[in-house]
Amino acid sequence: MTKPPPFNPDSGRGLSTRLDRRQLIKTAGLLGGAGLLAGNTAAALAADAVMLPFANGARPLVTYPQKQALMLMTSRPVQLETPMHIFNEGVITSNKAFFVRWHLADVPVSIDPSKFVLKLHGRVKTPLNLSISDLQKNFEPVEITAVCQCSGNSRGFFDPRVPGGQWGNGAMGNAVWKGVRLRDLLNKAGLEADALQVRLNGLEQGVVPATPDFVKAIDIDLARQPDVIVAYAMNGEALPLLNGFPIRLVVPGYFATYWVKMLDDIEVISKVDENFWMKPAYRIPADPCGCMTPGQEGVKMIPINRMPVRSFVTSLADGAGVPAGKGVTVKGIAFDGGYGIQRVLFSTDGGKRWEEARLGKDHGRYSFRQWEAHFTPKKGGKYALQCMAVNSIGESQRLTGPWNPGGYLRNVVETVHVHAA
């Protein structure tokens, strides 16, 4: 296996300032790239693989630092998907099983939280430099259980296919996030009257200086919602480094693109941010469906925002066998963009007849909601299991998948085919 020629950071590309910013990181990075680990590639450690049901869908199961075996989509930048059966193990996704998604390859592999500083500046009266200790000691801690779902989750199922990260359905997870309200930080700094948006920047950046830094922006009204937090803990522990240690933004109900990892810079701005990662990237058609037809022109596009309602069967995989004549309990999860799950309907005949599923414990309106339903295949043969969630404002999943060129917002009613014998 040949290794690509290493990119030489000293070859006059003007990287010195960027690298000085994180000398610890550079040292650790060199350790990993020095050839000492030759042969110890992810491939060598792959015990098994998952085959996603679309072209080029083979995903080796690999074990990354602070992680259990996950599906490898890309190795640099790292993108790891959670296998679907994990979501049957509990309503909370463990830190070790949580999916990983980075956009750009220059991400620190070593972080000293005692030296980490979060800057808050821009259109504020008093700029702040906050240490992790400041956040933990000087602001009220809050906890919230919320689903973090990649904007491109399920992109691999789009028809026609679209370029981008070819996720199955596992670029999502549900965790208990603990941190401080972004609102409290903004209040401490004091907003100027013309504050319009908040720009969020983390330590993730491109390898070449010309690559647009990964920066996201949210409207000031959203930034001041009490549920939006700067999180320093995930499921009662520090965040795994690959999930944004030491702090990341948590925007419950919104797609993960806004949940900036290794967050070290918050800038209050008085104009709408239109950097590459806000425009044209991460945009959806402005209509309520978020859909269009392939090749359609002149479609108004807006930044992706709240997650549509979704649900999955988690206790049975597509193609599974079940005993004929015996009852089984089918389990699954549902979630939406923060209105809360009100009902989940379940069908065993491909959507001709629906029955009400029983909902599990309510962990809050941003959390996965577990559900279960009884299924007795009276005779042998094929059954098409479907689930359809409805949220508290009456929004349900779609019977046909929305299509858009970014591969976003998939929330079609999924089907699990099982065979009774």
Add this chain to the structure above:
Amino acid sequence: MSKQLLCAAAAALALLAGANFATAADNGVVTITLPDDHDSYKDGPHADAAKNYCAICHAPDYLYMQPPLTAAQWKAEVVKMKSVFGCPLPDDQVQNLTDYLMSQNGKK
């Protein structure tokens, strides 16, 4: 075994642990070691263009996990990498790289 040798052995073991290597020291510093790129750019016409330029920023799995794309789609990706992401790909390599990508994962 001398103390130095023991230390060296411990370090070697830590490196062998490799992909799953993470430390959280008493002072809170968290350090991980990431595995090398998972795969490599396969041989083909103009593979050097991918090895010399695509590899600067990302691993080959960015190519092989995509659905098969048309020549127009691959060219659009190449142009985006050059014009938006700042890939220092020379103009005269745009078509060569597109041809290579088509040879690896093209939709005919």
